[in-house]
Amino acid sequence: MKKDPAFRQQLRTRQLRGRSFSVLFLMATLTGILVLTVLLVDVLRDGIGWLDWQFITSYPSRKPDEAGVLSALFGTLWVMVLTALFSLPVGVGTAIYLEEYAPDNRLRRLIQTNINNLAGVPSIVYGLLGLSLFVQALALGRSVLAGALTMTLMSLPVIIIAAQEAIRSVPQAHRLGAYALGATCWQVVRHIVLPSALPGVLTGSILAMSRAIGEAAPMIAISALVYLTFIPTSIMDRFTVLPIQIFNWVSRPQAEFGNLAAAGIIVLLVVLLSMNATAIILRNRYQRRTEE
Amino acid sequence: MTMKVRESIPSPRRVRRQNPLGERGIQGLLLACALVSIFTTIGIVVMLVVQALGFFRSVSIIEFLSGTKWTPLFQPQHFGVLPLVGGTLLTAGIAILVALPVGLASAIYLSEYARDRVRRAVKPLLEILAGIPTVVYGFFALTFVTPLLRNIFPSMIVFNALSAGLVMGVMIIPMVSSLSEDAMMAVPRSLRDAAYGLGATRLEVATRVVMPAAVSGIVAACILALSRAIGETMIVAIAAGSTPKLTLNPLESIQTMTSYIIQVSLGETPHGTVEYYTIFAVGLLLFVMTLLMNLFSQWFVRRYRERY
Amino acid sequence: MADGVAALETRNLELWYGGFRALRDISMAIPRTQVTAIIGPSGCGKSSLLRCFNRMNDLIPGARVVGEVLFDGRNIYDAGVDATEIRYRIGMVFQKPNPFPKSVFDNVAFGPRVNGMDDNLEEMVERALHRAALWDEVKDRLRRSATELSGGQQQRLCIARALALEPEVILMDEPCSALDPAATLKIEDLMRSLAGDYTIVIVTHNMQQAARVSDMAAFLMMEEDRAGILVEYGPTSRLFTNPKDKRTEDYITGRFG
Numbered sequence: 115m116k117k118d119p120a121f122r123q124q125l126r127t128r129q130l131r132g133r134s135f136s137v138l139f140l141m142a143t144l145t146g147i148l149v150l151t152v153l154l155v156d157v158l159r160d161g162i163g164w165l166d167w168q169f170i171t172s173y174p175s176r177k178p179d180e181a182g183v184l185s186a187l188f189g190t191l192w193v194m195v196l197t198a199l200f201s202l203p204v205g206v207g208t209a210i211y212l213e214e215y216a217p218d219n220r221l222r223r224l225i226q227t228n229i230n231n232l233a234g235v236p237s238i239v240y241g242l243l244g245l246s247l248f249v250q251a252l253a254l255g256r257s258v259l260a261g262a263l264t265m266t267l268m269s270l271p272v273i274i275i276a277a278q279e280a281i282r283s284v285p286q287a288h289r290l291g292a293y294a295l296g297a298t299c300w301q302v303v304r305h306i307v308l309p310s311a312l313p314g315v316l317t318g319s320i321l322a323m324s325r326a327i328g329e330a331a332p333m334i335a336i337s338a339l340v341y342l343t344f345i346p347t348s349i350m351d352r353f354t355v356l357p358i359q360i361f362n363w364v365s366r367p368q369a370e371f372g373n374l375a376a377a378g379i380i381v382l383l384v385v386l387l388s389m390n391a392t393a394i395i396l397r398n399r400y401q402r403r404t405e406e
Numbered sequence: 407m408t409m410k411v412r413e414s415i416p417s418p419r420r421v422r423r424q425n426p427l428g429e430r431g432i433q434g435l436l437l438a439c440a441l442v443s444i445f446t447t448i449g450i451v452v453m454l455v456v457q458a459l460g461f462f463r464s465v466s467i468i469e470f471l472s473g474t475k476w477t478p479l480f481q482p483q484h485f486g487v488l489p490l491v492g493g494t495l496l497t498a499g500i501a502i503l504v505a506l507p508v509g510l511a512s513a514i515y516l517s518e519y520a521r522d523r524v525r526r527a528v529k530p531l532l533e534i535l536a537g538i539p540t541v542v543y544g545f546f547a548l549t550f551v552t553p554l555l556r557n558i559f560p561s562m563i564v565f566n567a568l569s570a571g572l573v574m575g576v577m578i579i580p581m582v583s584s585l586s587e588d589a590m591m592a593v594p595r596s597l598r599d600a601a602y603g604l605g606a607t608r609l610e611v612a613t614r615v616v617m618p619a620a621v622s623g624i625v626a627a628c629i630l631a632l633s634r635a636i637g638e639t640m641i642v643a644i645a646a647g648s649t650p651k652l653t654l655n656p657l658e659s660i661q662t663m664t665s666y667i668i669q670v671s672l673g674e675t676p677h678g679t680v681e682y683y684t685i686f687a688v689g690l691l692l693f694v695m696t697l698l699m700n701l702f703s704q705w706f707v708r709r710y711r712e713r714y
Numbered sequence: 715m716a717d718g719v720a721a722l723e724t725r726n727l728e729l730w731y732g733g734f735r736a737l738r739d740i741s742m743a744i745p746r747t748q749v750t751a752i753i754g755p756s757g758c759g760k761s762s763l764l765r766c767f768n769r770m771n772d773l774i775p776g777a778r779v780v781g782e783v784l785f786d787g788r789n790i791y792d793a794g795v796d797a798t799e800i801r802y803r804i805g806m807v808f809q810k811p812n813p814f815p816k817s818v819f820d821n822v823a824f825g826p827r828v829n830g831m832d833d834n835l836e837e838m839v840e841r842a843l844h845r846a847a848l849w850d851e852v853k854d855r856l857r858r859s860a861t862e863l864s865g866g867q868q869q870r871l872c873i874a875r876a877l878a879l880e881p882e883v884i885l886m887d888e889p890c891s892a893l894d895p896a897a898t899l900k901i902e903d904l905m906r907s908l909a910g911d912y913t914i915v916i917v918t919h920n921m922q923q924a925a926r927v928s929d930m931a932a933f934l935m936m937e938e939d940r941a942g943i944l945v946e947y948g949p950t951s952r953l954f955t956n957p958k959d960k961r962t963e964d965y966i967t968g969r970f971g
Contacts, residue, residue: 121799121802121829121830122799124829124830125796125798125799125802128607128609128610128798128830129607129796129798131607131609132607132608132609132610135609136515136519136608136609138511139511139512139514139515139519140515140519141511142507142508142509142511142512142515143511143512143515143516143520143528143583145508145512145576145579146508146512146531146532146535146576146579146580146583147528147531147532147535149535149576150531150534150535150538152550153538153542153543153546153550156546156549156550157542157545157546160549203439204439204442205439207435207436207438207439207440208436208439208440208442208443210436211433211436211437211439211440212440215433215436215437216437216440224444225440225441225443225444227704228443228444228447229443230700230704231447231697231700231701232443232446232447234630234633234634234696234697234699234700235450235637235693235696235697236636236637236638236639236664236692236693236696237637237639238637238639238664238667238668238689238692239450239454239637239689239692239693240450241667241671242453242454242457242667242685242686242689243446243449243450243453243454245671246453246457246686247449247453250677267446267449270442270443270446271443274443298429299429299433300428300429300432300433321537324537325537328537328538328539328540328541328542329539329540330539330540330541330639330640331540331639331640331643331664331668334668334671334672335667335668335671338671338672338674357539357541357640360541360542360545361541361544361640361643361644364541364544364545364548364549364644365644372545372549375545376545376549379541379542379545382539382541382542383538383542386537386539390537521775522775594812596808596810596812597812597814597815598773599770599773599806599808599812600808600812600813600814600872600875601814601824601828602770602773602801603768603770603801603805603806603808603876604801604802604805604824604825604828604829604875604876604879605798605799605801605802605803605825605828605829605879606798606824606828607798607828610828614824614827614828615814618814618815618816619814619815
């Protein structure tokens with residue numbers, strides 16, 4: 115039975131099946147990367163010719179040759195900075211509360227479950243919340259502030275989850291060491307937990323915010339489709355952002371606007387890429403320091 | 407004596423000593439931060455329900471949920487949401503048909519086949535894929551995928567469910583893949599060893615031991631990805647059209663719940679009209695659908711968590 | 715061997731993990747249908763050696779074997795030998811019971827199923843469970859999850875799972891280290907009852923266990939370069955009563971390890 119030729123034959127078939135599937139699995143893994151490459155090439159091919167200084171420094175225009183992303187670029191930067199100002203303290207505060215302060219009771223579990231669920235709420239629903247709460251109920255109008263507050267609510271769950279992970283990675287022994295010296299909870303957080311968790315917190319938060327910045331849907335609900343030929347100078351000004359501007363251009367039938375959209379996408383990707391690069395540099399610097 | 411010493415060692419949570427006012431003030435502040443998320447949820451629910459009530463004063467909930475015509479923006483008005491739900495499920499369904507096999511296969515590759523070095527090279531690339539803004543995917547669907555597909559299906563309409571669904575599928579591949587991979591990596595090595603020791607090939611170990619053992623995580627990943635596809639907005643708003651239609655034909659133009667909300671947000675629909683309130687009724691339905699799916703996936707993981 | 719028929723034989727076996735040599739110059743012949751114990755202090759490469767016998771080390775990136783392991787007249791490391799077939803013919807039981815999170819029946823049926831022996835599955839499963847002295851305890855719960863069994867039952871299930879393939883050799887890697895004394899005793903009885911039909915190789919850190927169950931014993935030790943070597947190999951009774959090597963004597967009298 116052990117030298118059964120049928121078994122050998124069958125084993126060859128099994129091995130062949132295994133090898134074919136491993137090729138299939140590899141191809142599946144490469145699918146995403148292939149599409150990513152095609153997408154980037156497509157965008158570059160359509161847009162790079164339209165990307166010049168004039169494009170960066172001009173306002174939108176009905177004439178494709180004169181159109182640019184100035185107001186959208188500044189709008190995006192405004193929203194980005196304000197969102198960071200609001201969401202970082204609240205997000206990190208929540209994470210600290212959940213990880214260091216909250217006793218393991220129903221309130222903590224409720225908050226945690228609630229955060230997990232909020233992370234799964236579609237972005238457009240945040241847009242509707244922003245529209246009725248900030249734009250209308252609080253009468254902020256279609257302002258930068260309303261936009262940034264909406265972005266804040268949307269990016270908070272992701273920031274909190276990232277910050278919690280960073281805080282959790284601080285060794286328990288460090289905390290116990292400080293407690294043993296008579297430190298209070300806040301002293302432990304302030305002097306032990308935060309310094310070593312901060313790079314991780316920042317990295318996670320920046321990545322979370324870069325996701326939010328690329329979102330067009332909630333901003334369209336807040337800002338509608340505007341044709342702005344000025345840069346916001348206060349938080350109560352109307353604004354537009356890059357994703358909205360890109361959407362606007364994509365929706366027009368003329369081919370030139372398609373090129374403008376592609377050029378706009380390149381600008382947006384550069385903004386996001388530099389945010390990601392910052393996050394990665396932070397992470398690397400942090401890792402090097404812990405190795406020393 | 408020893409008992410006393412033991413009691414005085416603080417447990418890491420819950421130490422409140424010295425400078426009670428400051429400590430307590432800080433704790434209150436942090437709690438306030440944590441409550442923001444609770445208020446966000448309450449805000450979403452109250453806002454959606456209150457505004458949707460404005461809609462349901464004019465339209466019965468039965469007509470909304472069972473009507474098969476959706477024409478709120480022109481006469482004669484019909485408020486049957488099914489065409490939007492149908493369009494949403496059609497595009498999300500196409501997306502899952504793409505993302506499920508590809509994402510799972512790539513998860514198997516990454517967890518069972520790939521060397522560490524390959525994994526470290528591939529995963530950041532998949533993260534980039536997940537980080538591409540949806541408006542970019544929409545652009546790609548409309549200006550690249552649609553013309554490509556129109557060579558194959560000449561009858562296809564420019565704005566169609568297929569392109570949007572396919573590209574959306576690519577967008578959620580990283581989600582399916584990374585969540586499933588996490589679930590598979592959590593399967594202990596000892597189970598793999600046992601299967602190899604019985605003469606299983608790598609493929610048999612992956613499909614007969616690792617995948618069944620990780621099934622709760624894999625199912626949860628798929629539900630989350632489906633929920634993400636249902637809530638996805640910009641790809642469909644750009645590439646799938648704005649023709650609410652109950653159809654299974656992916657070559658046709660359709661409209662999803664999300665792209666309808668975008669369509670109304672773009673126009674200057676007067677505040678307070680029934681047309682304006684439609685977006686909240688649709689938004690409420692969307693919120694309930696995705697919430698139920700997310701809750702279901704969490705429950706599923708808890709209920710069917712494997713004990714190894 | 716006296717009759718010259720070894721179930722497994724290693725010749726100048728070396729095992730490398732990347733640039734680290736874990737085993738050096740192991741030459742031993744394991745007799746058929748007897749129990750051979752591999753003993754030695756922890757970290758000396760006992761388990762690594764055991765895993766050379768069914769090419770489990772193939773699964774560790776960077777692991778490499780030099781020398782020969784003869785099984786059925788062939789070197790199992792020759793090109794053209796399929797590791798899967800080797801593992802099908804040489805069963806293995808691991809340190810911690812590792813039943814699949816499936817039913818008792820599906821656990822035992824796993825090997826026959828993947829290796830395409832699906833006819834008479836019920837009968838095969840029952841025979842294997844009888845052989846592993848587990849049948850009476852599980853016959854009414856074949857469809858229930860194997861993870862509900864006690865640790866000792868789980869380990870006997872893992873033995874039954876290996877037996878279902880009718881292997882020629884069964885490798886056991888410290889099979890009792892996670893079990894209580896009562897469960898250990900049952901496994902030891904089982905091993906004795908299996909010897910005679912099967913060749914068994916067991917790694918153990920427990921000297922009394924080696925003395926109780928094995929016919930042959932091999933003593934491994936770590937050299938200064940941290941590579942494991944075979945110090946002494948012979949009949950268990952002789953090795954334990956009259957060791958030839960000073961280091962073996964020191965170890966079995968408990969002077970180190």
